[in-house]
Amino acid sequence: MKLSCVLVALAWIPASAAFAPVGWKGSTSRTDSSLNGYLKKLFGDRSDDKEEQTRKQSRRFIDSVVKGLERLTGDVVVPPPANTKPPKHVVQGNFDYMPTKEMTGVETHICRLAATMAQQCYDIQRDKKDTFKLSTKDHEVETILVTKQGKFQPTSPTFGAAVCGDTMILAWRGSDMDGAPMDFINDMAFSPCTNIAWRNHAKTLKLHGAMTSLCANDIATYEETIIAECKKRGIKEIVTTGHSLGGGIAQVAHTILRAQIQEESSPWSELNGDVNVRSVVFSAPMTTVLLEEYTEKTEQFMEEINDNSCILIFSNDPVPRCYGYISFIEDIVDDVIPYLSSTAAKKVPVPNFLLQRTLDKFMKKKVVGLMENERFNDLLTVMAEYVHPGNIIYYESPESRPRVLGDRGFAYVGQDTDTFRSVRYKGEKNVNPLDEILAWHNDIIGAPGLSYDDSVLH
Numbered sequence: 001m002k003l004s005c006v007l008v009a010l011a012w013i014p015a016s017a018a019f020a021p022v023g024w025k026g027s028t029s030r031t032d033s034s035l036n037g038y039l040k041k042l043f044g045d046r047s048d049d050k051e052e053q054t055r056k057q058s059r060r061f062i063d064s065v066v067k068g069l070e071r072l073t074g075d076v077v078v079p080p081p082a083n084t085k086p087p088k089h090v091v092q093g094n095f096d097y098m099p100t101k102e103m104t105g106v107e108t109h110i111c112r113l114a115a116t117m118a119q120q121c122y123d124i125q126r127d128k129k130d131t132f133k134l135s136t137k138d139h140e141v142e143t144i145l146v147t148k149q150g151k152f153q154p155t156s157p158t159f160g161a162a163v164c165g166d167t168m169i170l171a172w173r174g175s176d177m178d179g180a181p182m183d184f185i186n187d188m189a190f191s192p193c194t195n196i197a198w199r200n201h202a203k204t205l206k207l208h209g210a211m212t213s214l215c216a217n218d219i220a221t222y223e224e225t226i227i228a229e230c231k232k233r234g235i236k237e238i239v240t241t242g243h244s245l246g247g248g249i250a251q252v253a254h255t256i257l258r259a260q261i262q263e264e265s266s267p268w269s270e271l272n273g274d275v276n277v278r279s280v281v282f283s284a285p286m287t288t289v290l291l292e293e294y295t296e297k298t299e300q301f302m303e304e305i306n307d308n309s310c311i312l313i314f315s316n317d318p319v320p321r322c323y324g325y326i327s328f329i330e331d332i333v334d335d336v337i338p339y340l341s342s343t344a345a346k347k348v349p350v351p352n353f354l355l356q357r358t359l360d361k362f363m364k365k366k367v368v369g370l371m372e373n374e375r376f377n378d379l380l381t382v383m384a385e386y387v388h389p390g391n392i393i394y395y396e397s398p399e400s401r402p403r404v405l406g407d408r409g410f411a412y413v414g415q416d417t418d419t420f421r422s423v424r425y426k427g428e429k430n431v432n433p434l435d436e437i438l439a440w441h442n443d444i445i446g447a448p449g450l451s452y453d454d455s456v457l458h
Contacts (some may be wrong), residue, residue, distance in 0.1 A: 043413030121173035174244030247284025309390025331425035
């Protein structure tokens, strides 16, 4: 997804408990006492004034835009202090601590293979590789599927599958704004949609609209191959993965495949009782919206999704905070404004008074006016509904031990310990966030972060 979510935000400004993997039980029923209560926790301890909180968030966005415009249109633009230190989060190699199975639900080498596939999907898209290169001296990995989508490459992410032992990994490419500019539209098309693929839970569960379409396209196209390979190789677990946009698609794929395996009329039901599905994704946006009017069957289904999902994130990366962690995005916007506006003003090849007149006429009246419309508040209300199911594995720095967090959603007012939204944005004085924002997003898989370095692969 690269930084689409933040770029849109900036466009408004000119210029835990241990992870307990659940064995695949198909559609067998559980009693309430055997559930961890994911949906009960998600809808518990909610603020009574959720609507008012959304309005406050909307107002803060508008105030940030006005602040940025004023810096651009003033007679004198005072730049922020120059950087006095190098960027803090510059990753040269692997993180010091790899995630454990208790955190992710998979062996560490499977998590690292997932990160490596997510990274190599970009290389394949850009013709730096023809196929995945994943085997190490300890683990043989066989690629069974790679597609750059043929003539649809400009609009559809690279997709591939590989097998290591009795685990199959399905991976999708993240956004590539140079090679596939349509990715930006897919990132932003976050209309929560239900789908016939999970018809038994359609009234309660909605997923990111564009990512669902991209995922359903690949699942429908390659299901015969994937099912046949699972049966032939005795696959016990399918792990869906990807980075950014690809991670969002992978989370959707987890939901679709789990629902299809439980659907008796689906060809995927041949894997029921033999194959578990889980997602291990990196730097992905939120894809899931849940409604409170759930049935016991959906409660069980979402319990399985929650118990078999994880996302790994790094530092102040804004993308995993999209779309529901609105205050975090606003904090980044506030931190970026001084650097963004002063840099933009220096580069504008027109006298400042002309710039001021243009911005006063168009931006202040049109953009701010649009945002003050009730529809903008309605949009934020939709964004606030998004959550991350499962474990959130948070790395504050390349040297830090990862923390396991859980997302309780917008307007949660219960105990704040180890919740995703208790981790606030951490800016640093005299350090330009624009110098670090790509590292926050990409380095978890590409520095190589959690990935295997090319030197150990064959």
